[in-house]
Amino acid sequence: MASTISVEFCGEWYRVAEGEELTIGREADLNVDDDNPFLHRRFLTIVQVESMWWLVNIGSRLSATITDGTGSMQAWLAPGARIPLVFDETKVVFTAGPTTYDLSVHAESPDFERVTHPDDPVGETTVGSVQLTASQKLLILALAEPMLVREGSGMSSVPTSAQAAQRLGWPLTKFNRKLDNVCDKLDRLGVRGLRGGPGKLASNRRARLVEHAVFSRLVSSEDLPLLDQSQDEDDE
Template sequence: MATISVEFCGEWFRIPDGGELTIGRDADLRIDEDNPFLHRQFLSVVQVDSLWWLVNIGSRLSATIADTTGTMQAWLAPGARLPIVFDVTKVVFTAGPTTYELAVHAEQPEFERSPSASDPVGDTTVGPVALTLSQKQLILALSEPMLTREGSGISTVPTSAAAAERLGWPSTKFNRKLDNVCDKLDRLGVRGLRGGPGRLASNRRARLVEHAVSSRLVTIDDLPLLDQSTDDED
């Protein structure tokens, strides 16, 4: 009987005990055959002894791994692996302009999270992240396509110009606030947001969206903030 299943775009792929499922452009689970930025084989779900692992078998791309509450988040770099211990593990990654999300379901999880009084269901916050309204609006403008699609699947991170237009901001204001948000999260230990030679702006936006959605820094309930007016706090 299968103990691990992977769900992507409403399709389920069951993995029998002792088996393996590869994920990529040309793999057991074919994510997007037309995206040349995606590895032919990027991730592997495999059982070693009695424990299931998620392994990054690619050479360039990384993935954001989180539980459904967002209280656990990890960045799975090339060559790294992570044990699958929760009942549902969310996997988010970006290849080129496209962001993908899939879910790994364990029928017999190693750990079960119990909500506490100080951590109410539906109102989980990860880390001491204090954002101004305009900073949260920036993240929402970039995350809107991912938040509004149902379940796991495919979305596209907006360009800076499109996100600035969505907010009614000039591009200079948008880029300045994007720098501020990325610097703030980088200081808190979020990887992949620091600029530098060879780091594309599109990669930084995608990584920001991956972190914000996976950690529930923003949720679909926050989207009305996009239409709320605010004075410039800077």
Template sequence: MHPVTAAVADALTVEFAGEEFSVAPDTVFTVGREGDLAIDDNLFLHRNFLTIQHVEGLWLLSNVGSRLSATVTDTGGRVQAWLAPGARLPLVFAATSVIFSAGPTTYELTIHAAEPTFRETPPTPDDDGLSTIGDVPLTHSQRVMILALAEPVLRRDGTGMSELPTSAQAAERLGWTLTRFNRKLDNVCDKLDRIGVPGMRGGVRSYATNRRVRLVEHALAARLVTRDDLPLLDEERANSLSGAGESGADDA
């Protein structure tokens, strides 16, 4: 790995777990279990998963793995793309967030461009910033269900890695039964699947964790939940344990 040592006008900077790495235009930067950014000794993670390189005037992020996908978004959460195996995407924003999961572990890194192709303009008064991803209406119980899964990531300071809870652990965090938690999970995944969010439906070859980690990836990228929402978890647990949490009107 090569930490940043000098500023390069056309270079990108990759930030992960408190470290920064410079990507020069004449190199191919590799992310995975091995490479320039050797993230983690996680057997679910490809040895070489993502590459960043400068091609014909554009910085490109490529998925060179065979199984895993990544969620790519501008750090404002207004534009989101799913980078499947074999796909590549131009890096046009000043800061791009890349979120992906390998097994039960979710990773996040940020790519900073000194001279981005796209520069943000201030939103108009009628622009809520959600036109690209789309606003997804969530009930209170659906929101706290997502929060219980995403809590380790949201409590993390900056980019890095987080171990996601199991459904049983998340249900316990909320003071819910596992049956109730799974019902909420089904409802939210069905809702997101209907608006075209990929990875919300499991298959016979899917790991049990796939749907949960994909939900967390999307929720973080689309800003469905944020760190400011975390106090809702303790409130929900207190209400559930006191018998006030199972509300029929909000049990979708």
């Protein structure tokens, strides 16, 4: 028997009983934002196929980042793709225009159980040996600050490059150079969505960088005090 699925967004809970379907979008069962024209009317759907629940991208342009809630597993859900909802909690984050949305999907009786070993904590060692310089981490924090400050599911806006550079006290040219560098580094490590084509970084790379960094635990709310410390050195 398939488990019941519940979705939490902005403190509101939506229950999907066996045999039912839940659509997510601008004009859907779960209406995340009816004022954002960049968001598909129906972007995602949660549907049951036999005994398995699936999250399906039914949009044509947008993609979503999916994690298991701890950051140890991350997937890229492109248009037309689907992924089974097998964990007790699945985090979903996506960006439409200037706004990033995140919600959580909870399974009553998950098919898989996460086992955490005390000697293998989720964090920097788990996400694939990503070595960030101090300035790269500051850059990511400046972009991710609205999402990290908010905590919990909901919506936030990713700062523009100019806003993030001002937050750090950097010239815009320095910020853009370091943004290119960190996106190149993560792209080489296999993080999808940071490159728009051969030799070209994606135009929405700031939002994708935030999605990956927050949900893979590259940065957390505990790192935010670093933004208020003076960081004048250039370590690249």
